[in-house]
Amino acid sequence: MHQCPIRTWSIAVMCLLGLFSASAVAAEPSAAAQPSAAAVRSATGIAEGLAVVVGGSADLPLDLATDGRLLVHWLVADSLAADAARLADTARAAIHERGLGGRVIVGTLSSDGHLPHPDRFVNLVVSASERLKDAEIQRVLAVRGAAYLHRKGQWQAVAKIADERIDGWFQHWYDATGNCVSKDRVAGFPQAVQWQHGPAMEDGTADGKAVRIADGRLVVVDNGTGDLVCRDAGNGLLLWRIPAQLAHHDDVALSDGRIYCYGSATAAAPGTDWRRQRSVAPLVAFDLATGKLLQTFDQALSKGSVAAIEIDEGGTKNRRDVVPWFVVSDQVIVQGYGPELIVLDRRTGARRWQKTLQGASWFSPVVSGDQVLAAEAVQPGKRERYDASGQVQAVAAFALADGAPRWRNEQVHPVRDLIDKKTGPFQGRAGFKPMSVADGLVALHTASYQARQGHTVAVLDAKDGRELWQKSYQVGQLYDNASQRVVIRGGEVILMDGMGIHRFAARTGTPIGETLTVGGRSARANSACTSSRATVDCLIANAWLYVGSDNKPRGFFGARSACGQGVFPANGLVFVLPTACDCGDYTRGYEALAPRLPGSPIADDARLVRAGSIPAAAGAPTGGWKCFLGNTQRLSAGAALGPKDLSERWTIQAAKTVSGPLDADRRNSERYLGALTAPVAAAGLVVVAAPEIHAVLAFAADTGKPRWRFLANGKVDSPPTLVPDLGLAVFGCDDGSVTALRLSDGSLAWRFLAAPTDGVAMQHGHLASAFPLPGSTLVLGDTVIAVAGHHTDLSGLRCWALAAATGAVLSQRVVSADTRAVVTNGLAVADADGKSWWIGKQLHLAVDLKDVTAGAPPILLDRNGDRIRFRTDESRGGSTHGWGGAMQGPGRGHRLAVDGGQAFILTDPTTGARHPVRANQSAVVQCLAVGGPNKNPVWAASVAALGNKTSYSALIKAGDRVYIGGGPRGGGPGFVQVLAAADGKLVQELAVPARVTECGLAAAEGRLLVSCEDGSLVALGGD
Template sequence: MIIRLRDARVVQFAGFFLVLLGNTVGAGDVSDSADWAADVLNRSNLSGGLVVYVGAGDATAWGKRAAALGADARCVVHGLYADPDAIEAARTPIRAAGLYGRVAVEPWTGSRLPYADDLVSLLVLDEPVEVVEAVDDASRVKRRSPSSAAPAGLSIAKREVLRVLAPDGVALVWEKGQWHRLVKTRPETIDDWSHALYDATNNAVSRDRVVGPPRRLQWIARPLNARHHEHLAVSVVVSAGGRIFYIIDEGPTASLFLPPQWSLIARDAFNGVVLWKRSIPQWEDHLRPFRSGPPHISRTLVATAERVYVTLGLRTPVSVLNPATGKTFREYPQTKGTEEILYHDGILYLAVRQADNRAPRQTEAGRETKAAHRKGVGRHRNERRQAHQTDAAPNGPRGLMAVDAKTGSTLWQLDGVGALPMSLAVGGNRVVYMTNEAVVCCDARTGQRLWRSPRDVPRQRPGWSAPTVVLQDGVVLVADRWPKFKDRIDPVTGKPIANWLAQEGWTGDLIAYDASSGKVLWKALCAETYHAPPDVFVIDGLVWVGQSRSRTGPDFVAARDLHTGEIKRRLDTHKAWETTMPHHRCYRNRATARYLITGRTGVEFIDVATGKACRHHWTRGTCQFGTLPANGLLYVPPHSCACYIDAKLTGFLAMAPAATLPSRPIAGAATDESGRLIRGPAFGHLADQRPTHSAHPGQPATLNSRPSNADSPMSPLDSQRSRTDWPTHRHDALRSGCAPQSVPADLGRLWQRRLDARPTAPVVAEGRVFVATADTHTVHALDATTGRPVWSFTSGGRIDSPPSVT
């Protein structure tokens, strides 16, 4: 994420910093590590995230304090210990507590903190660390000889502290026997995203002015892939109060037909640390047909900085959760049957199914889909047929309800009004929704109908299809498909419409109504996105509407005045649509105050002022939901797409735009690289020494001297080892994946060894098995014959690939 540390802001931060340093938060010599950590976390008011602990001194005591900070499972702790010679002593108490990995330590030998901008939730600077105005290269901590003591003082510049702290992050500095507290102010240029479509108005436009074309990776999290490409996997993602919340199926990816594991998960928005998780025992059928929605499943989760409103099951009552802990504050039993939640001015506006609230069973379409998968034929044809048989007015009437979010009391209720899915919008003192016959507007406080404007809509539509209703600045914008498709010619491009999967979606009308009277103000063509409802964005009083069927493009070429429909701006956006991808991604697009963020091929950013487009084929949003721009970052939930598979990133990603100020030295500039390579005890001796294989299993190998002459003949034993070893992940530098040896047909277990975390693939050389455990940052060497541990080495960070042995 961008940190705008221009001189004025630096001075502002610096002034705030000095004021806080001048006021003592509290004091107290706490010898017990647990009490010390509790005191630190209490002073910071931290509810989880990335904790960085910097210091020196007694290694064992320091390690115990680091472990104590990580006793809370909501915290990931990274320690920077300033005495490299005692680093193992600092790690020992953490390993003893069984926490190494989630709590980790690396040597710190400089004034720079090794973190991305805006990443750290809590920075603890213990003695002898001091914060100064600036640190020049000459004052950096130098590597010392084994006999030297820890340095008397370590310096970090104030600017560096502010750089790594996340918005609302806290730094605690121990100085003169007291803790001093700094809170980094959240910039006004970043924004939350509290609903599936930004807020209750359904205008999917963030006010965030920092989000931009992705250039830096903020964090990455599992799962690396969504559960399935063609079925529901991620229902919704929202963000508020420096956290993100999402509903995901964590079931096994090995087979879609294994039971789903739906969960509501909260992460820190800036570093991705998991804060809490709630199980959802019953959710939408995960075998629901290809791209058949339901679209309103994304409207079951709303977040604010103080509360999370969610249905923890399909059509269950609304639960109110603590966003910091996930614990339930209360439940509103009268809201049973809720399918959509909107929050506006302290009131929950709910679309409620008022009949047939039984738990869902596998649909007939789901059973046919499963059978088609088993047969391996007819799947797409079957799923598309089933999707198009979805009734626009599902079984059981849908009513509306307004509930006081604080007390839970029902303010008003409208039974059986037949509100269409996704059509509810709230803004100012108006509530708007659609039925099969009309657009209806009510008073937000009383529920009394104010006006009704007839509008005909299809009685049957695909399961993913829904109207788009946006309420903005006294105008109601309603975009929906025509009741009947008029012809097979695209009215925008003039080209015939092919009847195939990539051309899903109909053309329709965008109609603007006066929110006070219901009078029609103007009309324009619109079109559905690929397997998703129409896109309508209002940015600075201008309306951008998608008009190309299935977003084949070019699209969003004209911006209209919100009140008159007059075209005020035209853009050439063809570059965003230059692609070999046959169809747009199957989700709605998003926008910010500066960009339209589309999914034509991957993620495209279109500047709404200039039309300049930046394409990113190497990433994409998750099926049926898309991406999320918030907190100055672009969040990309996991997908299972094979398009551009050689280049496309996987995992749950948070990506930042280019930095306005370089946080690292510019490439090519003269820099001191001497401290980057860490030389272990074997450095410089590899050509002269190699392990001698022990003749007695269970005995450690020894280092014996041997000639380094390359012309020395290979011994018979060396030749045998070269044939039986597997020294690198794909066997050799040619990546052959093949060893010149045979193995018996009947295999049995020779030995088994449990390691401290999930292992990488092993390699074998010189009679040893080498394997890394990524999450504990450790390489293990085991005797190949017995599995007995020979040695282990812990690095300063994760080791995410198998080691190689030379």
């Protein structure tokens, strides 16, 4: 942490840079000359990901981070050194002077040489420290990572030793057999978020999208662009991104360092809708390490080359697109595309053989030893959330080498007629699901989303196709069957569905043991359409029910994954896809969940650091916008600004956007807010956080001149809470701490470590604590409420009540999903009396952290709706369930302000659907009477009435005016509009430099304060 008055900043840091370049700041004495960044890259081959540099001067970590492809964690000193804090502050100053804040993060090396990083998390370690043992280095190194170590008088590169306990997830259903059983022996019940990235709520993930993991890399399709994206599987950082023109649900397979998919190495035309992609694309292979195009399979069928098929659905003729299924084995590529089944030599691409159906399509091709199996589907298979075919006439087997017929079984399942919508209650019928083959067996089953009838499980002998056994059953509730999957493991056939986990003897079908459930269920509404997976040691039913080697079922509420897809156990982790559904309160985004907490426990006597004298209480100044969203109830309402007409009083560039591959990748997330948070203001100051460079900034409210700057050690995602009567600004940080600064000069008053351990994680491209805190900290009276963690079911939320003046602990508790509530950590909201507070709609605690059972939150911030952009661009975002409830209270909207008996609701027209909308008459702002007799608005301001602007991000109420702001997401000037609170008439519009930050308006100090995504801070006021 470092604070400095702006006037002396440049001179001081120039001196510090000279000091850091000339002398080493070592974790322990060492005579080793520090290598250059070029030498490190050349020796290790590591140029992307996360680097850990132990000791040395500033030159190496800064040079490694300069090109924006490596994030650097610099452990500058021994944590027990008397001057460790000073050295860390000095290092942060040097980093920020080079413009590398947020790219180089400063830490200290523990006295025992233990690193705070999770297993398989770090791509590069550079160290001359003998305290850092080889075993510890190997533990943290990512798959394909490397270390550059000074040993026996010389620098040498050391490669990561392969870990035989972990496995990948190579194809849609694990591998070419379709048997969803990973060999990973580390992945299991989630305890911590190891990394999280965006998009957090991406559409299309319900439609067959899946991640692929191999060789420590995760590959996924970007829904908005069709790009192929490769991340490090251990930390989520971007390794490469290439244009590939992929549809979001296209099959992708990883094998022997190659990526097989239908794609192109050229960029798509602007505006291409990848959710409706129908263009022809060849089958190609890219290099997993670099993304370079290696091979085009000219003898394969190209995606889009098979026409849609007309089918009879309950007496109605419909045309249905055909899914181009394919799998890759160690010898061949098998394509099942419409009526064509084609086998290619994987190495040469030559076509070995082809089979053509009449009046049917191939579905679920799999490889079983020396055979290729596929189902003959009367109705072509769907991808979407189902991955099923409505009706199958047979399963056939062919010799892998030459396509000679082996067997064909027409008695695969009883065929049921569709229930006619016209003559009776319509009900979906179970469809034929993808096959699983293993141990000489073929497991078949039928199921479908929200269907009660026609559910069967059958097992065939893979050698001759004989049916060994079959069981039929009917489920009781629509949701009970939805996420069925059958796997073959350890001599058992295991059915995982919404009624439980059922085990059968593989060759006889004899039931084994009891059905495994939690509370009589193995699915909740939030997992009803989420597929099941397994490892050799763990069953994961519906992404919710985990059964380990101890055979004890445990329910998990912390993450859900996308509709129909489930989670993916690989690389020692459980991987989760984004979801936009509203059926539960869980963490969101691309996530990697670890089976244990990282780091070492923090001793209670090491949590609090105080600096200087304790501030004396003073009379609280009136007015101000002291915390995010205006007050502790987050009502977004304040006092009138004075003159009706506004004009620009001052505009400053408070912070700059950061460029580089990793920084550009951060923008691909709804959690990216821009260069500035929303402002807060009181006592003559305007204070903001700069989340991308890990800083808190203060400016004079009357002139905009800089007053002070504080350098945090992590991202601060929302503005501090100002406590003028104590002269403090208090904020939480991604590094697991809560900090109080003196308003007078930005110096540290106290800092409290709220996380249970010193373990780190990766949060949307930022190195963070495994237990981060929201920036906006609730201050109730003389008590600070601090909550660290991700979710009550991810090792719980650590709740602290601290004395605002001193940081002293008043009370503490751990809130877990087992004992209290199922909620994601987010912005705390106070009750009207200021004696209790909420997170979400389940967690309600008093100031002393005791349970409160009565009441409802004045504002509910669904999906952390206060601190997200609802789209990252015009082609991505929205939800199958809509975005109307991001803020809920007296009304529901994307932004909500409440002032007395009225509620003002902002709805961004572009976020109500999956695609860009042209809402010519849609209401942007509505005024509702709180507690009125009906829900009809007092007034509504339409898109047309407001000048046909369609991208809004902020709303507040001040006096008799409503202020709204927004701007284009792709760049260009933003705007602020002023509406009369009485009737919604537009009375004024002003331009600002860029799109207004989410919730980026504040009314205080006689000014309308505006934060913009490009780092501009604007003050508007009257003459």
